[in-house]
Amino acid sequence: MFFNKYPVVAALVATTFFCATVDAAPFAYISNQLGDNVSIIDTQTAKVIGTVNVQGKPAGVAVSPSGDKVYVSTPEAHGFAVIDAKSQTVINTVPVSEGALGIAVGADGKRIYVADWYNDNVDVVDASSLKVLKTIAVGKSPSGLVVSPDNHWLYVANRLSNSVSKIDLESLTVTKTTFVGSHPFGLTIDSSGQRIYVANVQSDDVSVLETRGLLNIATIKVSTLPYATALALNDSRLFVTNQDDGSVSVIDTESLTTIGLIEVGTKPEGINTHPDDRHVYVANWFDNTVSVIDAKTLKVIETIKTGKGSRAFGQFFGK
Numbered sequence: 337m338f339f340n341k342y343p344v345v346a347a348l349v350a351t352t353f354f355c356a357t358v359d360a361a362p363f364a365y366i367s368n369q370l371g372d373n374v375s376i377i378d379t380q381t382a383k384v385i386g387t388v389n390v391q392g393k394p395a396g397v398a399v400s401p402s403g404d405k406v407y408v409s410t411p412e413a414h415g416f417a418v419i420d421a422k423s424q425t426v427i428n429t430v431p432v433s434e435g436a437l438g439i440a441v442g443a444d445g446k447r448i449y450v451a452d453w454y455n456d457n458v459d460v461v462d463a464s465s466l467k468v469l470k471t472i473a474v475g476k477s478p479s480g481l482v483v484s485p486d487n488h489w490l491y492v493a494n495r496l497s498n499s500v501s502k503i504d505l506e507s508l509t510v511t512k513t514t515f516v517g518s519h520p521f522g523l524t525i526d527s528s529g530q531r532i533y534v535a536n537v538q539s540d541d542v543s544v545l546e547t548r549g550l551l552n553i554a555t556i557k558v559s560t561l562p563y564a565t566a567l568a569l570n571d572s573r574l575f576v577t578n579q580d581d582g583s584v585s586v587i588d589t590e591s592l593t594t595i596g597l598i599e600v601g602t603k604p605e606g607i608n609t610h611p612d613d614r615h616v617y618v619a620n621w622f623d624n625t626v627s628v629i630d631a632k633t634l635k636v637i638e639t640i641k642t643g644k645g646s647r648a649f650g651q652f653f654g655k
Contacts, residue, residue: 362611365406365419365652366619366626367394370645374408376424377617377626379610382638386424390417396439396650397606398448400463403655407448409439416450418466421654430466432459438479439650442505443487451478451492458492460508470508474501480522480564480649484529484547491532491547493520500534500543502550514550516543522564522607522649526571531589533574535562542576544592554592558585564649566607568616568631575616575629577604584618584627586634596634600627606648611655619648 364377374394376386392413399406406419415436418428435454441447441463448461458478460470475494482491490503500520501513517536520543524533532545540562544554560580567574574587584604586596601620609616616629624646628638
């Protein structure tokens with residue numbers, strides 16, 4: 337789903353509504369954009385154990401590598417909120433840019449990257465000071481962001497430019513931009529850093545890019561309005577949310593062919609894989625739920641009630 341371009345006072349108040357222990361792990365942090373909050377799912381019990389108020393229509397989610405911080409973009413508050421994972425409260429709100437949407441954190445946890453949907457750039461934020469270090473111009477309407485496993489590259493899906501940009505994180509410059517399908521949004525990089533999978537919303541397909549030269553090596557047809565992607569089972573299967581028909585396409589990454597279609601909730605958007613590498617979590621916008629898919633059986637094994645307008649765009653798993 338998209339957000340309206342209206343200024344909103346960035347007054348974020350964090351409140352938790354639970355008394356459960358915080359020792360269980362790992363947690364999934366699900367942004368509920370229409371509810372102005374984030375649901376915290378204990379994946380051991382498949383239950384929401386807390387809700388944190390986050391004003392500004394929370395959308396993107398990125399969890400620090402250590403698992404101690406959760407960064408949530410707030411488009412209508414023009415920045416992002418910082419949730420302390422231990423206390424499960426908002427400890428900072430950071431004004432960054434007019435159209436903050438996609439968000440990612442470096443593999444070393446030292447920098448946060450925020451895509452500005454309206455101003456066509458990516459802001460680089462120091463995770464300690466929460467100050468903007470640099471603003472990098474990219475393509476039109478940047479959305480999904482992903483950092484390479486070696487922390488050397490940032491990849492950006494430029495929705496209205498139909499392209500993906502590659503940013504060198506040492507020089508903080510764009511080194512290459514490659515055209516993909518129509519209106520790319522979510523993207524995922526494999527664990528070796530050699531391939532990127534890009535969901536193209538309007539061409540109903542996934543572009544497969546080789547990262548070294550940012551070359552397009554394949555285009556795979558999926559279902560209608562693919563939004564985001566996630567890898568599972570040692571990168572052997574790719575899962576793609578299809579917004580318009582309430583499904584998730586499954587792609588075999590060796591043959592680069594579609595091998596399954598799984599019915600989930602209505603308007604699935606954000607998707608991320610549990611640290612066990614087997615269970616894939618899908619946020620369903622219209623149903624206000626999260627579907628849990630077993631990547632081996634390709635079956636939905638749990639449906640968890642979350643909040644209004646569950647979006648969870650990004651890497652929403654913590655430790």
